[in-house]
Amino acid sequence: MSIKTTDLCDEFGASARVLLPIFQDLGGKPDFQGPAVTVKCFEDNSRIKELSCQAGAGRVLVVDGGGSDRCALFGDHIAEDLVRNGWAGVLVYGYVRDKAVLRTLPIAIKALGVTPAKSTKRNEGQVGLNVTIAGQTIADGDQLFADDDGVLVLDASRVQGAA
Template sequence: MAISATQFSTPDLSDEHGDALIALDPIFQHYGGRLNFHGEIQTVKCFEDNSLVKQLVAEPGLDRVMVVDGGGSLRKALLGDMLAKQAVDNGWAGFVIFGCIRDAEIIAQLPIGVRALNTSPVKTEKKGIGEQGCPVRFAGARFGCGQFIYADINGILLSDTRLI
């Protein structure tokens, strides 16, 4: 079955590609206005400091998905409405955040995919601490730049190759 880039189903991708995919542990909540998104991964590793997230959303997204390893912190939000809006304006497809977001009611209205652990009203400090483009590990998977994420309401899949 041919799957279009604008409409896909993670169950169909899983059926078609099987062991070539890794299904992330189902620990993420849906927050963005797009439930169905995919793209090449850009990684960020940061803990309670979203300086690098802010820096990256200012760059052309090229339909990529930012995978943010926030260490699973539930204390501070790594993404808010202003950064999410900037990501939309600059062509990012979405975010998978091992941490929290804030301004969830506004982010839900934006045409971008956002998966995160939870929400927190507390903003991060901006110390410029973190790494981008490095391998990160969470939710039962290891992520690296050049891999691909496929997310919909059923779950999130990771692939080493572009599927659609």
């Protein structure tokens, strides 16, 4: 990644919305940048599975799982789909599993942590909603940046300024 979050904070000031530092790096890469695709789901990964099978085109999957630690919203199979389909990264306000495999994949995965329990499939969840996680609201299409220093969001209208 060529653009550092620290440089973006310096350049954009308060309009660079920094997420609270609550995420762990669980993928094989520490950084991502790209437009957000938001999904809101609680203990059901049906929408995540559907999205992982679509062309990512360098986008970042932003999952609002409500912070639940009762189950993982995805593991190695979905992560492998995300890599295969060209997603830039995943930000999960929730938990994932298969940490040992996730660390070997060439994708950035930031989540609250890991748990071995799998999610249910009730065909629930919504795509494209504004989600509020880690102190910031993220809209579908907002530009996300993440590296070892943290995660930040720029409004979609600022994308040209960050490119």
